[in-house]
Amino acid sequence: MTEEYTLPFVPAGDGDIPRLDELRLRKELAATGPDPTATERQHARGKLTARERLALLLDPDSFTELEPLRRHRATGFGLEHSRPYTDGVVAGWGTVDGRIVFVYAHDFRIFGGALGEAHAEKIHKVMDLAISAGAPLVSLNDGAGARIQEGVAALAGYGGIFRRNTAASGVIPQISVMLGPCAGGAAYSPALTDFVLMVRGTAQMFITGPDVVTAVTGETVTRDGLGGADVHAERSGVAHFVHDDEAGCLADVRYLLSFLPQNNRELPPVVPTDDPVERRCPALAELVPETGTTPYDVRAVIAEIADDGAYLEIQERWAANVVIALARMDGHTVGFVANQPQCLAGTLDIAASEKAARFVQMCDAMNIPLITLLDVPGFLPGVGQEHGGIIRHGAKLLYAYCNATVPRISIVLRKAYGGAYIVLDSRSVGADLALAWPTNEIAVMGAQGAANVVFRKQIAAAADPAAARAELVARYARELMHPYYAAERGLVDDVIDPADTRAVLIRSLIMLRAKHAEPPVRKHGNPPQ
Known part of the structure; x- marks a missing residue:
C-alpha cells in the first residue's frame, strides 16, 4: 500500500507547472486509492468501493x-510506513435530485475503514458543514471500528461524531447506510440518526462481537445471527430498511430524501401529481x-388515499401491528401512523409504541404533517407487557403526540377503545381535526367487556x-357506542363518508398549511424513557 502512495518524480519546469503537476498526481493517487488487489478483494466480498x-x-x-490529501500523523506501531491519502474516508458534498447533500463514505480498502484522528476530523468537518449549510447528512458505513494503533485519539474521534449527531438531531435529516461491519462504540452513531438502512449479507451491527459473546x-x-440486517429489521428495530444489494439500497436513500426537507426550517419538497384532489375512494x-x-391490511387504505397509490413504509418488519409510512397528498409529504388489524389485532404494545413515537417525533422535527388511522382495541394485555414497562413505553407515544406542533389529523376507521384511543392523537391530546367513519366505535372498552362490568349484578x-x-x-x-356519540359531544369534528376521505384530508391539510404553534419556553422536556 505504501508504494502505491509514493509520489512519482516530477521534472522541473518553468513557473508553477511542477507544482500543478504534483497537485494533480497527488489527487489522482487519492482518487484511485490503494493497489488494485484491495479493490478486487472488496468486490469479491460483494461490496462496492467508497467512490463507486x-x-x-x-x-x-x-x-x-x-x-x-489528508493523511494521518501517527508515527508508531507501523503506521509511519503507510500514510495513504484520504486516511480511509471520502467526504464532501454533492446533489440528489439537484438538492445539496453532505456525505462521507468509509473506504474499507484503507486500514479496513478504521477510524483514526485524521479520519475523524474529516467526518467532523463535513458534519459541521451540513449543520451550518442546513442540508441532509448521509453516512456510508463500512469500517472496522477504532484504529487501535492510534489509541485514545481514535476514541475521542467517535465522541466528536456522537456530539455532532446529537446537535444535528431534529435540525437536518441524518441517514446511516450500513454497507459493512459496524461494531462497538461505532454503532452508536447510526443509532443517533433518523434512518438506518442495511444490506443483507454484508452489513452487521453489534456492540460486542460473536467471539466476546461466546x-x-x-x-x-x-x-449475521448476532447483528445482521434481518435481525435488526425484525427483532431489534434498529434497521428501518433492508436491501439485498447496494444499488437498491442507495436508490432507496435517494427516494427517502425526496420526502424530506433540507432542514427543520424548510418544508419538504412538493412533487406535482395528476391525482385529483377530489378523487373519491x-x-x-x-x-x-x-x-x-x-382483519384487513391497513396499507391498502393508505395506498387508496395517497397520491398515485405510492407510499414508503418504514420499519416494515418490526412491530408490524402499527404501520408508519411517508406518502404524498396533493404533492405534499405526509406521515401516516396506522393500526394494523392483520397483526395482534392492531393493539399497541411496547415495540409498536416505540416505533410510532420515534416516527411522530421525526415528522414533527421535519415539518411533516401527521395523519393517524385508528382501528385499535387497546393496549396488548399480558404480564410480559406490564413487566416490560408498557406504561413507560406507551407514554413515549403519548408524549410524542402531545409535543408535536405540525398539522395533525386523526380518523377512526372502526374501533378506538380505552387509553389507546387517547394516545393515538385524539382530540383531547391536541389533534387539529378528529374525524371518523360511520363504522366508528369510540368507548372505554368493547360492549361485551363494558356490559360485564356495568351490569354485573343484573346479569348474575x-x-x-x-x-x-x-x-x-x-x-x-346502542346508547353509548353509536357512530355519532363522540361527535355529539364535540370529540369528533365530523363523521365522513369513507369515499370522501382523500378529499377531506387534503382540504384539511391545505387549511392547516400555515399552522403556527408556539411551544412552551423551556430548555427541553423530559420524555419517558
Missing part, C-alpha cells in the same frame, strides 16, 4: 471532495370490513344470564 457508492448515491458529476455467555452465534368501504373483529341475578347479557350488551352499544 457515491457515484450511485449522488447526481452525476456533482460530488465535491473535502480534504482528499467467551462471556457461552452462546455461539454468527456475525369508494373502494375503502370494501377494504375495511364493518365487523370490528375482521337474571333467570337467563346469557340472554340478559346479550340484551344489556346491545343496550350499551
